[in-house]
Amino acid sequence: MKYFVYIVECADKTLYVGCTNNLERRIKQHNESKGGAHYTKTRRPVVLKYSEEFLTLLLARGREAEIKSWPRDKKLNLIK
Numbered sequence: 710m711k712y713f714v715y716i717v718e719c720a721d722k723t724l725y726v727g728c729t730n731n732l733e734r735r736i737k738q739h740n741e742s743k744g745g746a747h748y749t750k751t752r753r754p755v756v757l758k759y760s761e762e763f764l765t766l767l768l769a770r771g772r773e774a775e776i777k778s779w780p781r782d783k784k785l786n787l788i789k
Contacts, residue, residue, distance in 0.1 A: 712769035714776065716759040716788060719752035724784050728773040732760055759788045 713732045729735035738745040763769040
């Protein structure tokens with residue numbers, strides 16, 4: 710199974726970093742679902758700006774934690 714770390718840009722221009730095993734489904738959840746991340750639910754719509762693919766959940770979670778710790782400018786540079 711593949712895992713993805715992703716960055717979405719919310720309607721208010723904030724960035725959200727997440728991890729999933731189904732990127733298409735997760736972005737749809739962020740935009741349409743009553744469940745999912747509260748942060749993005751109140752800032753719809755979201756647009757996928759970046760993703761990375763990993764072979765294990767452990768690697769993906771580690772990368773997610775690393776990116777989440779970065780300041781906004783560093784995340785924007787990664788997106789570019």
